[in-house]
Amino acid sequence: MTKxxxxxxxxxxxxxxGGVDVFITLFTEIFSNPQLNEKYEVKKGGCHGFCEVGPxxxxxxxxxxxxxIDSNKAKDIVNEHLLGGKIIEKFxxxxxxxxxxxxxxxxxxxxxxxxxxxxxxxxxxxxxxxxDYIKSGGFKALEKVLDTxxxxxxxxxxxxxxxxxxxxxGFYTGKKWRLLAEQIAQPKYVICNGDEGDPGTFMDxxxxxxxxxxxLEGLLIAGYATMSNFGIVYLRKEYDLAAKRVENAIKILxxxxxxxxxxxxxxxxxxxxxxxxxxxxxxxxETALFASIESKRGNPSVKPPFPVEKGLFNGPTLVNxxxxxxxxxxxxxxxxxxxxxxxxSDSKGTKIFTLSGSIRNSGLIExxxxxxxxxxxxxxxxxxxxxxxxKAIQVGGxxxxxIPASMINEEISFENFNKIDASLGAGGIVVLDEYTCIIExxxxxxxxxxxxxxxxxxxxxxxxxxxxxxxDRIIEGKGTLDDIEKIKILSNVMYExxxxxxxxxxxxxxxxxxxxxxxxxxxxxxxxxCRAGVCPNLVRYTIVADDCIGCGACKINxxxxxxxxxxGQYHTIDKEACIKCGQCFKxxxxxxxxxx
Amino acid sequence: xxxxxxxxxxxxxxxxxxxxxxxxxxxxLSDAQNEFGYLSEEVLKKVATYVGVSATETYGFAxxxxxxxxxxxxxxxxxxxxxxxCHIKSASRIxxxxxxxxxxxxxxxxxxxxxxxxxxSCLGICALSPVIMINDKIYSRVNSKIVKSLIDELKSExxxxx
Numbered sequence: 001m002t003k004x005x006x007x008x009x010x011x012x013x014x015x016x017x018g019g020v021d022v023f024i025t026l027f028t029e030i031f032s033n034p035q036l037n038e039k040y041e042v043k044k045g046g047c048h049g050f051c052e053v054g055p056x057x058x059x060x061x062x063x064x065x066x067x068x069i070d071s072n073k074a075k076d077i078v079n080e081h082l083l084g085g086k087i088i089e090k091f092x093x094x095x096x097x098x099x100x101x102x103x104x105x106x107x108x109x110x111x112x113x114x115x116x117x118x119x120x121x122x123x124x125x126x127x128x129x130x131x132d133y134i135k136s137g138g139f140k141a142l143e144k145v146l147d148t149x150x151x152x153x154x155x156x157x158x159x160x161x162x163x164x165x166x167x168x169x170g171f172y173t174g175k176k177w178r179l180l181a182e183q184i185a186q187p188k189y190v191i192c193n194g195d196e197g198d199p200g201t202f203m204d205x206x207x208x209x210x211x212x213x214x215x216l217e218g219l220l221i222a223g224y225a226t227m228s229n230f231g232i233v234y235l236r237k238e239y240d241l242a243a244k245r246v247e248n249a250i251k252i253l254x255x256x257x258x259x260x261x262x263x264x265x266x267x268x269x270x271x272x273x274x275x276x277x278x279x280x281x282x283x284x285x286e287t288a289l290f291a292s293i294e295s296k297r298g299n300p301s302v303k304p305p306f307p308v309e310k311g312l313f314n315g316p317t318l319v320n321x322x323x324x325x326x327x328x329x330x331x332x333x334x335x336x337x338x339x340x341x342x343x344x345s346d347s348k349g350t351k352i353f354t355l356s357g358s359i360r361n362s363g364l365i366e367x368x369x370x371x372x373x374x375x376x377x378x379x380x381x382x383x384x385x386x387x388x389x390x391k392a393i394q395v396g397g398x399x400x401x402x403i404p405a406s407m408i409n410e411e412i413s414f415e416n417f418n419k420i421d422a423s424l425g426a427g428g429i430v431v432l433d434e435y436t437c438i439i440e441x442x443x444x445x446x447x448x449x450x451x452x453x454x455x456x457x458x459x460x461x462x463x464x465x466x467x468x469x470x471x472d473r474i475i476e477g478k479g480t481l482d483d484i485e486k487i488k489i490l491s492n493v494m495y496e497x498x499x500x501x502x503x504x505x506x507x508x509x510x511x512x513x514x515x516x517x518x519x520x521x522x523x524x525x526x527x528x529x530c531r532a533g534v535c536p537n538l539v540r541y542t543i544v545a546d547d548c549i550g551c552g553a554c555k556i557n558x559x560x561x562x563x564x565x566x567x568g569q570y571h572t573i574d575k576e577a578c579i580k581c582g583q584c585f586k587x588x589x590x591x592x593x594x595x596x
Numbered sequence: 597x598x599x600x601x602x603x604x605x606x607x608x609x610x611x612x613x614x615x616x617x618x619x620x621x622x623x624x625l626s627d628a629q630n631e632f633g634y635l636s637e638e639v640l641k642k643v644a645t646y647v648g649v650s651a652t653e654t655y656g657f658a659x660x661x662x663x664x665x666x667x668x669x670x671x672x673x674x675x676x677x678x679x680x681x682c683h684i685k686s687a688s689r690i691x692x693x694x695x696x697x698x699x700x701x702x703x704x705x706x707x708x709x710x711x712x713x714x715x716x717s718c719l720g721i722c723a724l725s726p727v728i729m730i731n732d733k734i735y736s737r738v739n740s741k742i743v744k745s746l747i748d749e750l751k752s753e754x755x756x757x758x
Contacts, residue, residue: 012721013721013723199681200681201718237663238720279663297657297660298661313619357681357684362723428680430680436684444683451717454660581689
């Protein structure tokens with residue numbers, strides 16, 4: 001009899017909120033009880049994406065979904081559920097919209113509204129176990145490719161599937177592979193780019209943590225198709241857990257003969273090694289990535305020559321994003337026709353998005369191209385957090401755009417994003433509510449680019465500095481209308497003359513600011529007013545004595561104790577001490593706090 | 597004594613790379629950092645000579661990337677995420693709170709060598725923002741009060757009263 005499994009999510013999201021203890025408790029409790037040990041096995045699972053409610057435990061074949069478990073609750077699950085046979089309702093997920101408890105994993109709205117392809121098997125597969133991966137259908141694609149297809153056939157299959165690079169560029173993957181396959185020079189390199197640094201983006205991290213074998217399989221197929229013998233997984237140093245899992249996976253594959261002199265016993269040699277990105281955002285750019293592997297400063301170099309001609313150590317090199325490699329297995333397994341059923345005419349397949357910000361359900365989601373923000377935010381995301389209204393959607397991190405709430409019905413696909421002049425980036429979605437100031441957001445992104453600019457070319461190095469200063473001046477309340485013109489000229493120069501993508505795309509958030517939030521910008525400059533109440537110099541908080549009921553909520557929540565007053569009597573804010581964080585404004589039950 | 601010790605350790609470390617290529621520089625430096633905790637000027641010079649790269653180039657390389665510590669790090673490294681999701685949930689206020697509480701700016705180490713405070717561009721745990729990391733332990737959904745009590749706890753463990 002096969003054992004029923006109890007799966008503890010073991011990705012960094014859940015582990016950071018106490019998943020390790022839960023796993024140890026469940027494991028020891030069940031292992032020490034022979035009756036349970038016969039029936040259940042406790043195992044680690046990959047990411048299910050619903051990091052918000054972690055650590056989670058999925059019990060048995062029915063997939064009962066327990067959330068926010070700690071070791072005491074884990075003991076309760078063993079005693080009441082496993083031994084007593086009773087489901088513990090209070091540990092289940094509560095759907096606030098439909099006002100009911102959800103029993104099964106597959107019934108959770110956040111999960112069943114998604115259409116999953118890449119993330120489908122990952123939550124039930126142990127990321128550290130090779131056997132589990134094989135059980136979920138792994139390495140069939142590789143075997144099929146090695147036995148029945150020649151190199152160019154594989155490239156053509158990928159091209160026909162319409163797969164486009166998921167790192168932001170959107171170049172056709174099959175075309176890139178074909179270009180490398182046609183190169184004669186050896187050695188050729190295939191690099192999996194996991195140097196994910198965009199703020200608000202974490203899909204590469206969770207893919208590598210949750211399903212490392214899938215990425216390596218994609219890399220192997222790419223190696224075969226491009227007639228290359230060297231694969232490199234390039235990973236950011238800060239992603240410890242992902243590095244550990246990938247290292248473990250590479251070790252197992254060497255032992256099992258899936259990498260090495262003869263892959264799966266066929267006439268194809270392929271080596272994979274792990275390289276660490278020593279921590280610079282610019283290393284995500286192809287040529288800067290090569291520089292960092294070659295132990296040089298991470299300065300990008302001019303293209304052409306393109307990496308497929310002259311890349312790492314001057315050899316022809318293919319660089320693809322982690323998510324791109326994750327797609328390969330499914331394209332081969334499903335076949336081009338079935339794979340193309342997902343997505344739109346020009347953007348095939350599914351895309352993984354990371355959802356965070358002021359939203360109820362944040363985490364990792366997967367939807368086919370052609371979906372829109374409305375279904376991502378309101379259906380899957382469960383709408384806004386608390387009572388705030390949606391103001392804007394930030395897509396694609398520092399090189400992405402800020403899209404106003406009025407464009408919530410825009411389709412998410414490469415072609416439509418081109419049309420509305422926005423950038424999808426790697427797919428990070430951050431939801432911004434009314435309490436976010438877009439000028440401050442733009443400043444935040446420019447600040448990020450300013451810090452991460454490698455300083456090699458002038459437009460990017462100086463441009464980001466100057467942009468930052470102008471935006472800072474506006475936030476301080478010292479802006480003039482000339483500044484808008486200055487921003488436009490500066491952005492234009494940066495776009496035209498920067499050497500690599502970082503400088504060219506650093507202006508994207510600022511461009512969205514000018515395009516969609518111009519009235520807010522003018523309000524800052526002319527009226528010296530920040531409608532979101534974020535910019536400290538443009539806002540003042542006072543308590544209206546007549547409305548205050550003296551509940552003390554503001555006093556408790558004030559981080560610097562600037563509010564004084566006796567319970568039941570009206571409170572006052574010390575204007576000198578106030579840091580204008582707006583915390584009191586948010587918590588006041590009577591709206592007695594005035595923002596001006 | 598220290599110098600001899602250090603040279604011995606480096607000697608052992610170099611044996612892993614019998615014929616060093618220029619591209620091994622990064623790996624040797626990160627090994628050295630794992631061994632000593634940081635890269636002092638002497639270590640940088642020694643590694644540079646061994647690999648056959650000029651000391652300036654080695655310094656240029658090591659100072660470009662955030663992974664390499666050129667100063668002795670504190671006993672506790674407090675790292676805060678400043679990604680978008682954390683930013684809109686007031687990470688910047690927590691940053692100034694920590695700076696006040698420790699009396700140092702981001703990127704600095706306290707004089708007693710106990711605390712180092714770093715700001716990371718994104719730790720990739722956006723769903724549980726705001727996030728801070730003390731050494732290898734991640735604390736999610738923190739606020740300025742939690743952070744303050746965490747730091748106070750560490751301080752009292754070390755016997756500092758303020």
